[in-house]
Each structure stands twice: as structure tokens, then as C-alpha cells.
Amino acid sequence: MKGVITKSTGTWYQVYIQDKDVEISARLKGAFRMEGNRDTNPIAVGDQVTIETELGDYVISEIDERKNYVIRQSPKRKALRHIIASNIDLAVVVAAIKRPRTSTGFIDRFLVSTEAYRIPTLIVVNKVDDLSEKEQLTLNDWVETYSKIGYHIICSSTITGQGIDELRAIINDKRCLFSGHSGVGKSSILNQLDPSLDLKTGLISKVHEKGMHTTTFSELFRLEKYNAEIIDTPGIKEFGVLHMEDYEVKDFFREFIPYLNQCKFNNCLHINEPDCKVIEAIHEGHVCPWRYGNYLGIIEDIREQAKSWELKKRDWIKR
Numbered sequence: 001m002k003g004v005i006t007k008s009t010g011t012w013y014q015v016y017i018q019d020k021d022v023e024i025s026a027r028l029k030g031a032f033r034m035e036g037n038r039d040t041n042p043i044a045v046g047d048q049v050t051i052e053t054e055l056g057d058y059v060i061s062e063i064d065e066r067k068n069y070v071i072r073q074s075p076k077r078k079a080l081r082h083i084i085a086s087n088i089d090l091a092v093v094v095a096a097i098k099r100p101r102t103s104t105g106f107i108d109r110f111l112v113s114t115e116a117y118r119i120p121t122l123i124v125v126n127k128v129d130d131l132s133e134k135e136q137l138t139l140n141d142w143v144e145t146y147s148k149i150g151y152h153i154i155c156s157s158t159i160t161g162q163g164i165d166e167l168r169a170i171i172n173d174k175r176c177l178f179s180g181h182s183g184v185g186k187s188s189i190l191n192q193l194d195p196s197l198d199l200k201t202g203l204i205s206k207v208h209e210k211g212m213h214t215t216t217f218s219e220l221f222r223l224e225k226y227n228a229e230i231i232d233t234p235g236i237k238e239f240g241v242l243h244m245e246d247y248e249v250k251d252f253f254r255e256f257i258p259y260l261n262q263c264k265f266n267n268c269l270h271i272n273e274p275d276c277k278v279i280e281a282i283h284e285g286h287v288c289p290w291r292y293g294n295y296l297g298i299i300e301d302i303r304e305q306a307k308s309w310e311l312k313k314r315d316w317i318k319r
């Protein structure tokens with residue numbers, strides 16, 4: 001029989017069997033092939049799998065090819081990647097202007113990775129009920145900037161209910177990945193979408209958080225009323241952009257695309273090359289300067305990472 005992974009806690013996997021509408025626990029089949037696997041988890045939430053029985057247990061014998069997936073990179077062990085979730089129809093990044101403030105750097109890293117995986121992405125800015133005049137201006141700037149380059153952005157509040165109906169209409173019939181810093185209101189939003197989920201909300205105290213395992217697990221919830229599935233990803237702080245090469249990132253900033261073949265050099269990275277049309281466009285107000293700043297930040301991170309690897313390698317060769 002076939003099922004979808006809804007939760008993984010190491011050895012055991014929760015699997016939802018679509019035909020029977022039941023959830024079972026299964027482990028990997030003894031001879032599960034892991035050839036060439038550089039993932040820390042061979043099976044991820046969202047994977048479509050084949051279930052057999054073996055010695056009285058349900059076992060996962062096969063995994064269907066993934067339509068797409070998002071990964072988290074281990075910064076220290078670049079060769080290893082952890083698949084956060086697979087087979088996603090829509091990635092939702094939940095942000096807030098304050099308590100806690102989400103940086104646009106975080107949002108843009110998220111967008112770069114979902115662009116790279118070609119996953120449609122929605123930006124939700126939650127907690128808009130509680131903004132000062134200045135914060136409202138920041139919000140307006142975000143909305144204008146992201147809408148202009150073609151991203152759907154919803155402003156929401158679980159207190160006033162703003163944006164919730166719009167969000168509900170969008171997630172209908174889709175498998176959605178929900179991401180964002182702890183405390184931005186992901187669980188509160190999900191509860192509003194479907195109160196029967198009854199997820200715990202509120203900030204976990206720092207002490208408690210530290211005392212728990214550092215790895216928290218993604219989990220897939222089914223919203224039967226809307227034929228939607230939500231994958232909640234607690235504790236994901238950064239998405240994988242570090243596996244990219246510096247020259248790849250420019251392709252994932254949509255607003256650079258119109259200038260692709262117009263710069264003097266066709267391999268222009270839009271950093272400090274002469275006659276760069278992207279930089280010209282920033283000066284002329286066609287490209288958002290803080291988005292460009294975030295672009296430079298990502299390039300810097302990738303190069304930093306490459307440099308520290310190079311140094312480490314040299315260190316080893318010297319021995």
C-alpha cells in the first residue's frame with residue numbers, strides 16, 4: 001500500500017495511508033537502499049512511500065521520486081544535507097514586523113531557496129494589528145516591493161482576523177510548507193484556518209527550548225475541510241543557500257532577470273563590474289536597494305563559507 005510520511009522521529013515514521021484514511025507507524029525495510037545518499041535523513045515528511053509488512057511490522061520498502069524538496073544545510077558539514085520536506089505545492093514564509101522582527105534577509109534567503117526549487121511561494125506578514133506608524137511604513141514598503149516583483153504577500157492578524165480568509169482560499173487543495181521564526185504566529189494562524197488542529201501556541205520559554213533536543217521535527221497536518229496539508233517546520237532558522245555557488249544566486253532574484261543580457265559582461269554578478277545594468281537600475285529606482293543588499297549578503301555568506309573550507313583543507317594538507 002501507499003502512504004505519505006507525516007512525521008519522522010529517527011527510527012520510526014508516521015505514515016498516512018490515503019486509501020484507508022489511517023495513520024500507521026513504520027520503520028525502514030531492512031534492505032532499504034541508501035546508495036549515494038548524502039542526506040542525514042533518507043526519508044522526509046511529504047515523501048510518498050510504499051508500505052509492506054515484515055516480521056509483523058509495517059516497513060517502508062520504497063520511496064517515489066520527489067517532485068521537489070527543501071533542504072537545510074549543515075554549515076559545518078557541507079556534504080550533508082537534511083531534507084526538511086518534499087512534494088510541496090506552496091511554500092509559505094510567515095514573517096512579522098515585530099515581536100519577533102523578521103529580517104528581509106531571512107525572507108529573501110527563503111525566496112532564493114524556493115526559487116531554486118521552483119516552488120511557488122507566498123509571503124505572510126502576521127501581527128499587523130499592532131504596528132506603530134513607523135512600522136506601518138515598513139510594512140507598506142515590504143508589500144510594495146514584493147508585489148512589484150510578482151510575489152503574493154498577505155498581511156494577517158489572528159486577532160482581527162485580517163487576511164485569514166484570503167489565506168484559506170489559497171491553501172485549498174495544496175500541500176503547504178509553513179516556515180518562519182518561532183513566535184511569528186504560525187500555530188495561531190493554523191488554528192484559525194482549522195480550529196480542530198488545536199495546536200499549542202505561545203512562546204516557549206528560552207530555558208525550556210534549550211533544554212529540549214536541538215532538532216525539532218517537521219510535521220504534516222491534514223486540514224480535511226480544505227483538502228489541504230500543512231507541513232509545520234519548527235526551529236528552522238536558515239534555509240539552504242550555502243550549497244549554491246555565488247554566480248547562481250543572481251538567477252533567483254527575479255527583478256534582475258530583465259537585465260540578464262544587458263550588462264557589459266554576460267557573466268556579470270552585478271557586484272562591481274563596469275557597465276552593470278542592475279546597479280544602474282538601483283540608482284534609477286527600478287530595483288529595490290535593500291533587496292540588492294540582501295543579495296550581496298547572501299553572496300558574502302557563500303564566499304565566506306567557501307573560504308573557510310579552503311583554509312580547513314590547506315590545514316589538513318600541511319599536516
Ligand SMILES: Nc1nc2c(ncn2[C@@H]2O[C@H](COP(=O)(O)OP(=O)(O)O)[C@@H](O)[C@H]2O)c(=O)[nH]1
Pocket residue numbers: 126127128129130156157158159180181182183184185186187188189200201202203
Ligand atoms: N498581536 C498579535 N499576536 C499574535 C498574532 N498571532 C499570534 N500572536 C501571538 O504570538 C505568540 C506566538 O504565536 P504562535 O502561534 O505560538 O507562534 P509560532 O511559534 O510561529 O507557532 C502567541 O502569544 C500568540 O498569541 C497576531 O496576529 N497578532
Ligand SMILES: [Mg+2]
Pocket residue numbers: 186187188200201234
Ligand atoms: Mg508553533
Ligand SMILES: [Zn+2]
Pocket residue numbers: 263264268269270271273275276277278279
Ligand atoms: Zn550586472
